[in-house]
Amino acid sequence: MTLYRLGAEGDRPLSTVAQDSPPIVQALRYGITAPSAHNTQPWRIEVVSDTEARVYFDPARLLPVTDPPGRQVHISHGTLVEMTSIAATHLGYRTDVDVLPEGGMTLAEYGTKPTARLSLVADSQVSEDPLFAQILHRRSSRLPHTPQPLTDEERAAISAAATRPGLQPGWIGAQRMADAIECAVQGMTVEADDHGTFEETNQWFRFTDAEIATKGDGLNLDTAGMTGLPLAAARLTTRPSNWHSWINRSGYLRTFTKTVRDTRALLTLTTPANTMADWITTGRSYVRAQLTAAGYDLRFQPLSQTLQEFPQMDRLRARMDSLADVTPPAKLQMLVRVGHTRTPALSPRRDLSGILQPQ
Ligand SMILES: Cc1cc2nc3c(=O)[nH]c(=O)nc-3n(C[C@H](O)[C@H](O)[C@H](O)COP(=O)(O)O)c2cc1C
Known part of the structure; x- marks a missing residue:
């Protein structure tokens, strides 16, 4: 493994x-x-x-x-x-x-x-x-970005790859980056503090190499973006049974916050309506943009929390919409960290x- x-x-x-x-x-x-x-x-x-x-x-x-x-x-x-x-x-x-x-x-x-x-x-x-x-x-990366910014050419190539009828790519402007990042951090805090939503991550978390090998799916500590001592400690302590403990949630949020505050660019994918066909279109655009970015050695990490439709997220979803200049019935379908990182772990299939x- x-x-x-x-x-x-x-x-x-x-x-x-x-x-x-x-x-x-x-x-x-x-x-x-x-x-x-x-x-x-x-x-x-x-x-x-x-x-x-x-x-x-x-x-x-x-x-x-x-x-x-x-x-x-x-x-x-x-x-x-x-x-x-x-x-x-x-x-x-x-x-x-x-x-x-x-x-x-x-x-x-x-x-x-x-x-x-x-x-x-x-x-x-x-x-x-x-x-x-x-x-x-192609791999998603939940690691911090290196200082290297995206060039105009890279932004233009990623936008062009995502563009298709009914799908509008965009970038969060420099003045709004800090607010969008803090909103994303609050979104993850809401998700981790709610037993039901954080339990869903627990269900899809694979805790041992044997489990990763048998199931071939889900998230795991290596793909989570932890490195060094926190990763070593988490390997020893993280279990399904202590998933909701304060120590696990705070470690999870600390890693997420530190990483997301280290973001070079935020890509948005928006559709004018919000139909099932729009959702499939979004996936097609998203992966073309991600593959294009991979050609520049740039990695994607979606930040989906504030875009989600459960009631505890309503306030932050409206806030992120406004930061991305999206007004319903248009829908912000994807918000994505884009930057250079170290080689991330490979997720199983x-x-x-x-x-x-x-x-
Ligand atoms: C619709 C969608 C939403 C996603 N949301 C998140 C997210 O909120 N946070 C995150 O770290 N990764 C997110 N991802 C990335 C997936 O977790 C990732 O694609 C998956 O774990 C497989 O890893 P790979 O892309 O490296 O193959 C999302 C991917 C998709 C398609």
Whole structure:
């Protein structure tokens, strides 16, 4: 398991599949390395033919407390859809994506209706998407940023990569950075001080190497952004049973606060409305922006707390909206720390075989 330790270099390992696996399986091998909220990898994928698949929610992998409308899990599906489409270009296919092919869904219908149908189409005109080269290098980083600022070129490239119809990227201006950072810190404090919301993180936290290896999902101490003595101490003391203790919460908040106060830039992704289709669009934009940033050795860390829709967050959500110049019905979908960091730990993935289902 040393592969997942902080600072581990190298490419993300892919699930092993037979060499003659159909193109859709080859593309999904890369697709399932996509980022997802809490690394729940909330997908179940039905392979319909050699070139087609339908993507569904795995109802056991939702975040009902911190993500009551299911917005973040849809965003996570958007990242998988986009990564799969990018990988398909490497194989010589373009991908026709049919978003919500059976229409929107109620919460009770999550898992029963697809979020997307992917159809790979062989196309001699298709050339490899330049972002394919970044797929295996992409990692989120919860580490402090180095002093190196983003250049105008980097900001412009990230914005251009995120831009698509119905999605507006932006940057928090220099005068508002300190206020936005303090608002994000307060948001995490609300989440950690509320038993229900912080318990959801506990459920998705993997405490031992054996647990990481068996489950292949979730968050862990190495990916949490702790280093040095605090990391060593946390390894000895952090347990599911003392997750809500004052000492664990204060250590968690101290690390978060210190890291977030060390932020070079804050990217925003906003949609003019707030539909399920907008959520999937956001995921597609987000991951294109993140892969583009990876090409400049820049790392992303979303700061989702103040964007979340549970009532304890209402006041801070309104505050962050105003700092990002967003007025409902427009929705601030993602707020993201962007900067250079040391090489972060690699987060685990489940094997493709446990995700694919025959029709
Ligand atoms: C919709 C969404 C919301 C996320 N929110 C947060 C967040 O609030 N804080 C954070 O540190 N990471 C956040 N992440 C990053 C995920 O935790 C990360 O992608 C996941 O743990 C897998 O790690 P990787 O991106 O390095 O592969 C979010 C990702 C997505 C797609």
